[in-house]
Amino acid sequence: MENILAGAEMLARWDVIVALLIGSIGGVIIGAIPGVGPAVAIAILLPATFGLDPIVGLTMLLGIYGSSMYGGAIPAVLINTPGTAVNALTSYDGYPMTKNGEAHRAVSLSYSASFFGGIFGIVCLILLSPVLAIVAPMFGSREIFLAALLGIILVVLAHRGQIMAAGMLAMFGVFLQTIGLDAVTYTQRYTFSQSFLSSGINLIVVVLGLFALSQAFFLLTAPDSSPDAKPVTGKLGVGFKELMKHKRVATVASSFGVILGMIPGTGEFTAQFMSYTYAQKTSKEPEMFGKGSPEGLIASEAANNAVPAAAMIPLLALGIPGEALTAMMLSVFYVHNVIPGPQLFQNNIDLVYGLYFSLIALNVIVMIFLLFSTNLLTKIIRIPTRFLGVMILILSFVGVYSLRNSLTDVIISAVFGVFGLVLKRLNLPIVPIILGMVLGGIMETKLRSALPRLKSPMDMIDRPIAFIIFVLILLVIGLHIRTLVKEYRAYQPDEDHDLHDTQSR
Amino acid sequence: MTNSKTLKSLFKRYRRPGDIVFAWFCLICSVFLLSQIYDQTAYKAGAKLFAQSRFWPAVSLCLMAGFAVLHLLGSAFSQRIEGRWREVWLWVSSLEYAGWFMAYACAVPYAGYLPTTILFAVLLALRAGYRSAKMLLAAAGSALFTVLLFKTLLKVNLPSGLIYEQLPDGLRQFMLTYF
Numbered sequence: 001m002e003n004i005l006a007g008a009e010m011l012a013r014w015d016v017i018v019a020l021l022i023g024s025i026g027g028v029i030i031g032a033i034p035g036v037g038p039a040v041a042i043a044i045l046l047p048a049t050f051g052l053d054p055i056v057g058l059t060m061l062l063g064i065y066g067s068s069m070y071g072g073a074i075p076a077v078l079i080n081t082p083g084t085a086v087n088a089l090t091s092y093d094g095y096p097m098t099k100n101g102e103a104h105r106a107v108s109l110s111y112s113a114s115f116f117g118g119i120f121g122i123v124c125l126i127l128l129s130p131v132l133a134i135v136a137p138m139f140g141s142r143e144i145f146l147a148a149l150l151g152i153i154l155v156v157l158a159h160r161g162q163i164m165a166a167g168m169l170a171m172f173g174v175f176l177q178t179i180g181l182d183a184v185t186y187t188q189r190y191t192f193s194q195s196f197l198s199s200g201i202n203l204i205v206v207v208l209g210l211f212a213l214s215q216a217f218f219l220l221t222a223p224d225s226s227p228d229a230k231p232v233t234g235k236l237g238v239g240f241k242e243l244m245k246h247k248r249v250a251t252v253a254s255s256f257g258v259i260l261g262m263i264p265g266t267g268e269f270t271a272q273f274m275s276y277t278y279a280q281k282t283s284k285e286p287e288m289f290g291k292g293s294p295e296g297l298i299a300s301e302a303a304n305n306a307v308p309a310a311a312m313i314p315l316l317a318l319g320i321p322g323e324a325l326t327a328m329m330l331s332v333f334y335v336h337n338v339i340p341g342p343q344l345f346q347n348n349i350d351l352v353y354g355l356y357f358s359l360i361a362l363n364v365i366v367m368i369f370l371l372f373s374t375n376l377l378t379k380i381i382r383i384p385t386r387f388l389g390v391m392i393l394i395l396s397f398v399g400v401y402s403l404r405n406s407l408t409d410v411i412i413s414a415v416f417g418v419f420g421l422v423l424k425r426l427n428l429p430i431v432p433i434i435l436g437m438v439l440g441g442i443m444e445t446k447l448r449s450a451l452p453r454l455k456s457p458m459d460m461i462d463r464p465i466a467f468i469i470f471v472l473i474l475l476v477i478g479l480h481i482r483t484l485v486k487e488y489r490a491y492q493p494d495e496d497h498d499l500h501d502t503q504s505r
Numbered sequence: 506m507t508n509s510k511t512l513k514s515l516f517k518r519y520r521r522p523g524d525i526v527f528a529w530f531c532l533i534c535s536v537f538l539l540s541q542i543y544d545q546t547a548y549k550a551g552a553k554l555f556a557q558s559r560f561w562p563a564v565s566l567c568l569m570a571g572f573a574v575l576h577l578l579g580s581a582f583s584q585r586i587e588g589r590w591r592e593v594w595l596w597v598s599s600l601e602y603a604g605w606f607m608a609y610a611c612a613v614p615y616a617g618y619l620p621t622t623i624l625f626a627v628l629l630a631l632r633a634g635y636r637s638a639k640m641l642l643a644a645a646g647s648a649l650f651t652v653l654l655f656k657t658l659l660k661v662n663l664p665s666g667l668i669y670e671q672l673p674d675g676l677r678q679f680m681l682t683y684f
Contacts, residue, residue: 047661048655048659048661051659051660051661051662164572164579165572165576167568167572168531168535168569168572168573171565171566171568171569171572172535172565172569174561174564175538175561175562175565175566175569178561178562178565182558184556184558185547185549185557185558187546187547187558188545188547189545189546189558189559189562190538190541190545190562192545213603213606216602217599217602217603218599220599220602220633221595221598221599221602224633224634384635384640386633386634386635387630387633387635387640387643387644389602389633390626390629390630390633390644391626391647393602393605393606393609393629394609394622394625394626394647394648394651395651396606397606397610397613397622398651398661398663400610401610401613401663401664402662402663405662405663405664407607407610407611410606410607410610411607414603414606414607415603417599417606418596418599418600418603421596421599422527422596425521425592425596426521426523426524426527427521428527436565440561440565443561444561447555448556451553451555451556
């Protein structure tokens, strides 16, 4: 109980409250603008948060992460363009509702479902905390190595239809983190006798290049456009009443969000898809899905908003990020010498509770903000895309240069910016590179520290949790092969679509 | 965009022109890096395989090259989409903006963060095709806001310009600290 109070006390500071307000309101605005997205914003702000207290910096980044999807629903519903990639399914039913003259109903319903999903996710996180505090210390080097390996496999397999490219990019990420002086053997790896490579390739520089600069280049090289969203009239709080009529769908969708959010590499996409499919299969009006079904909209928004809280579970308990945004947050922990993992629940449990409370607060702040300022956001959406590109470039400089005032970092990030642009143009994923870098580093360190206790390879899985993770790895690969065989036998003509589009991330 | 009916179709990638060029590029890079493994990594005789400095670069590059071969095969056996070299030219043309970014970064330590940022924003807005006074003012205003937020308020670690040294005493210190 005193830990919970200490966590609450952390939020009662003016700097944390300001960070929360900036993060959550900024996140909604960023989410609402198609072409920016939370990853770009977090990448830019990351170095700026290094000078702040961990709770202040993390609260701001969490604010952006947790609130961007609320904002992303606005253009998805009003102009059929998802603000963030994970709002794509929202446009399926939201936009038809707008076309039917029900824009107000659609926006209000998506806010309510998002709020429900967000709070549901946090409640699950709080309820799971005591279990995590017991289970997390059972994870030693071997278990964390195997969990990181499982994470990489899932990240690759989650990119169905582009597994080869995802695998190649994930391995590129693993390779990138090996460059530089090996801290254990003191030998150079792939430095090509260049002194700037001896300290390795900085994750933040890569993140800024791949997410922020590439987006700026992408917008600047594409034709200019200015989305036009019409204002919404009427009270936006009425969606809660309608949401209550679909409690079952909202609860199941949020549960999918929580479960899949906890599993590295799966996240919002799979959660949304599964909950949407569930809602359609159990609906009394399945034919309405895709034509303006409130259940479809609720399933999509409740599922994706339950993910951020759940994604904190592997990050806080094991130090394993499940996707790019939590991978970026991991670097904030490291900079402040707060190492996420089993020890965090023993030594810094107040910080953990502080983060939980900030997640609750951000959902409330965002909801209140949206009830009064949706029409303001419809005006912000109209910022021309090339102008956005110019601004992202200026802001990216702050991120890259403030890190260590290095021109070399600027050049490296620009190179990764062009590489990221190519990936975005080709519709290939960026996330595997980042997760490859982070999880690759974890795997190398943990395997090395586990080695002195291993006499044979079988010792790697001789503890219960290690064995369970190993079985899970085999299961995931086995199930994937089974699905491939099934899909091959039941051949269907390909459907052309760009839903799994990385351009808006 | 059509509605997806299966998990497979949800995650199906919409292929774009230029895919095979990228596939070749990745394969060549990974094979080149792999060919350098003996020169660029060390191997300590007698040490365990997993503890070798070479282990992770070797694993990652071998798998990367393997995936690159399969990705290339996938591209080669897919239907060709028109506009391959037009797409590649677009990638190359993005280097111009990378150049703008590097020029901006080079100029800041000399010309000062505030003047460089405003000038860069206006010039880049012009380059992006904006000609109206409203848009150019918006670019300058946004640049000013960025400087005020990050340098003046948040005191983010950004260089002051050498140009500020030429300013009179009182103003010099003020500009060096806040802009």
